[in-house]
Amino acid sequence: GAVVSQHPSRVICKSGTSVKIECRSLDFQATTMFWYRQFPKQSLMLMATSNEGSKATYEQGVEKDKFLINHASLTLSTLTVTSAHPEDSSFYICSAYRDSNQPQHFGDGTRLSIL
Amino acid sequence: GQNIDQPTEMTATEGAIVQINCTYQTSGFNGLFWYQQHAGEAPTFLSYNVLDGLEEKGRFSSFLSRSKGYSYLLLKELQMKDSASYLCAPKKNTPLVFGKGTRLSVIA
Numbered sequence: 001g002a003v004v005s006q007h008p009s010r011v012i013c014k015s016g017t018s019v020k021i022e023c024r025s026l027d028f029q030a031t032t033m034f035w036y037r038q039f040p041k042q043s044l045m046l047m048a049t050s051n052e053g054s055k056a057t058y059e060q061g062v063e064k065d066k067f068l069i070n071h072a073s074l075t076l077s078t079l080t081v082t083s084a085h086p087e088d089s090s091f092y093i094c095s096a097y098r099d100s101n102q103p104q105h106f107g108d109g110t111r112l113s114i115l
Numbered sequence: 116g117q118n119i120d121q122p123t124e125m126t127a128t129e130g131a132i133v134q135i136n137c138t139y140q141t142s143g144f145n146g147l148f149w150y151q152q153h154a155g156e157a158p159t160f161l162s163y164n165v166l167d168g169l170e171e172k173g174r175f176s177s178f179l180s181r182s183k184g185y186s187y188l189l190l191k192e193l194q195m196k197d198s199a200s201y202l203c204a205p206k207k208n209t210p211l212v213f214g215k216g217t218r219l220s221v222i223a
Contacts, residue, residue, distance in 0.1 A: 106157040
C-alpha cells in the first residue's frame with residue numbers, strides 16, 4: 001500500500017492564488033521530507049528538504065518566499081506556492097523515507113495548473 | 116556531482132528482454148536505486164543495490180559494479196505495461212538526485 005500520501009492530486013486555479021499541498025507519511029515518522037518538481041519531459045528536480053521543527057533547506061534557484069514549506073509534525077509537511085503564476089504550473093511531488101538507509105517513497109504528486 | 120548517464124530512449128518488443136544501463140560518477144557513494152515512472156505519475160521504487168552483483172526480483176533484476184560506477188536494470192518477459200521511464204539514482208547522504216531517465220517503449 002501507499003507509504004506517502006499527497007493531497008490534492010490536481011489543482012487548477014487563477015493566477016495570483018496561493019496553493020497549499022500536503023504530504024503525509026503513513027505509518028512511520030519522517031523527520032525529513034523532500035519536495036520535487038517536474039516539468040513535462042524533464043527530470044525530477046529537488047526543490048527543498050523539509051525538516052521537522054526547523055527551517056527547510058532550499059536548493060539553489062528556488063525562492064523560499066515563493067515556496068513556503070512547513071513541517072509542523074513528524075508525519076506532515078506542506079508546500080505552499082504563494083501568488084502562483086502560469087510559470088509555476090508543474091507536477092509537484094513529495095518524498096520521504098523511514099530512515100536514511102531505506103528507499104525514498106513518493107507521494108502520487110500534485111499537478112498544478114495556473115490559468 | 117552525480118553525472119548520471121543513461122540512454123534517453125529504448126524500444127523493445129513484448130515478451131523480450133531489455134537491459135537499461137546507467138553509469139555514474141559520485142563521491143560518498145552509498146548504493147544505487149532504480150525507480151519506474153509512468154507518464155504523468157510519481158516514481159515507484161524498484162530496487163536498491165548496495166553491494167556488487169546481481170539482485171533479482173521477479174521479472175526485474177538490477178546489477179551493480181561499484182568499482183566501475185556502473186549499473187543496469189534487466190527487464191524480462193516484457194509487458195506493455197512496462198512502458199515507462201526508468202530512473203537510475205546513486206545514493207549519497209543527501210536526497211536522491213535524478214537524471215532524465217530512460218524512456219522505454221514496449222511494442223507488440
